[in-house]
Amino acid sequence: MRYSNFSLLRFFPYLVLIIFTAPLFAVLASLFGVYSENWIHLFEYVLFDYVNTTITLVIGVSVLVFLIGTTTAWIVTNYDFVGRNVFEWALILPLAMPPYVMAYTFTGLFDPYGDANTLIRDFFQLEPDTVVFPNIRNVYGAIIVFSFTLYPYVYLVCRSAFLNQSKSMKEAARILGLSQIQVFYSLALPIARPAVIGGLVLAIMETLSDFGAVDHFAIQTFTTGIFRTWYGMYDLNTAMQLASFLLLTIGILFLVERSARTRQNYTTNNSSFSPQSDLKLTGINSLIAFSICFLPLLIGFILPILELVQWAYQSNLAFFNQQFFVTAFNTLSLALCSGVICAYIALLINFSSRVAPNQAINKLSFLLSIGYTIPGLILAVGLVQLYLSIDNSVLQGSRLFLTGSLVGLVLAYVIKTYASANSSIESGYERLSKSLDSSARVLGSGSWTLLRKIHMPLLKTSIFTSILLVMSDVVKELPATLILRPFNFDTLAVSTYIYAAEERMYQAAAPAIAIVVVGLIPIILLTKMIRESRVSASSDD
């Protein structure tokens, strides 16, 4: 049903689109600007290293994430073994661990005088200079860190793809001569290919976006390069030119991911055949399945948590001081503020496309969600450029309104996390029958009444979920906060970063634990969905 007098709502999506994509254009515009001496220096001496390390990182992470994600998903969806019910949801726990927090705990564990080395030296009474574990402050260490925190992206999509694959199809393949393992790699995986690609691309984008972990390991990638160009050489323009190249790469990945997502329907091949219980494993086979699922959980979640707890214990919980609470309050206020704004924008845009359908905006709406693909650092670089020009032109440089302000920071969060908010509200709207709108209309309610009295109360859970999802993303966001925050304004992520940079790990424990705890919120929501999906999958059968 169309509402005719609705011009404000009709233009709202365009307005949001302009604001959301402006920083991207600001960054990309630098490509057509002047190339300074710094650019020539970068090009001649370090650009090759950036490209080389970034490619090594991406290839390594892709291979490991693929192996871990697909194998664990296959095992938990097809076999019945000790701990399967727990692994099914626990395998996504590493998503709560931002790669930079894991990087900090890993150096704390595996550096020559780290806890893991010390523990083994003490236990086996080895010489004090014995180093058991190899150095992890390099690109290979980073590959491990990213792979074990990001594999859940592949695990999640594969698990749902495998659950949707018809059991009778897999049984037909067995009867036609494939072994159980052959069914996995020559049937289940090829069918799940679009889902796997989608998950892999998300993991790759996260890897490319990271700043905290690679900075801690002192690896030269694009993001550390952009940061150094700006903060070391004070050359914003060259930093933006460098960022443009990373952005173009991510743009391509974004398109790949979108096309993979649209092809996912192809994998759905539900069966009404009644399958019996999954293949039951006993003895050594059960142990192997258990170990394959336990290892990623151990490395990606249990070890880092143990190390954080150990730091907290070592500092006698002294970190629960006023500074910690101020930082936590800052963070949560920012997160809540961004969450509410994001949810409200998503609500208005989805409402607008429901009551005033518009072909053009429907086609462009995916661009609104582009923020999640943009590395926080690049977004920050683009926004700083925009803020400076707005402050200089509108306020004629008399004072800085946007630059280094909370408003500017919240806008960055809103752009970066809008996709999370939108996904929840969009799916909420999909479940809302359009006949409700017609009934309300016939009963005399105008558009705003429809939104306030009918849609909002019915979408309560979706709105709440979207605020939570945004909050958890905001709490984790490091590089954008680092650059855009007002002077002396710390968040949990920033204070973890600063402590870790100064190797004051005990103090880093408190904010890091807080980040992980908040990060667990969407994970708990997801695990609930995973449990329910299993129940509904088996009741479908």
Next chain:
Amino acid sequence: MTSVLKIEQLSYSYTGSNRVLDNLELEIQAGERIGLLGPSGCGKSTLLRLIAGLEKPDGGSITILGNLVSGHRAMVSPENRKIGLVVQEKALFPHMSVRDNIAFGIRKEKRKKTVVANLLEMLKITSLAEKFPHEISGGEQQRVALARSIAPAPKLLMLDEPFSALDQSLKNELYSEISKVLIEKQITILLVTHDRNEAKILTDRQLEIADLQKK
């Protein structure tokens, strides 16, 4: 005459529920076409899954061509039993063309091209060869599923309510064509259905599953 399938004292129950099959005995000779009848829930499909090796029996034994495949000493995996199974939901591989689906069970064999071409022609689906499962109708999908199961020349072909999702006119059309193929290929058949008419058209001998179990 050689015995293709011999089942002795076969018992099976789902976890936490009553016994579905109890002391079942059945023997099928080469070239025989048997129809197995019974109401839904009587264990017909379960019996086929046990023969295929997709389930493990609680007791008794299954012998295929003289080799013990299920019993307390043995459990041969489905891929090594050399049998065929066609189910109601066809279970075609969605990412493969009709041709590749049919060739799946004989993908390593040299004669694959001829066999596939032959089956495509016999089942009148040559024009669909390059299409994907979602591009063809339910009846056509069932022809492909049948061709795919016949291609490896199984010693025993089991059909589990293969036509129950199709409408009557389509069924009638398929009956005559398929029984022609089955007779021509001289395949040993075990058909499970609740439709007595279907069993009469497609098989030589019809048995009630209840009669196969010792009271």
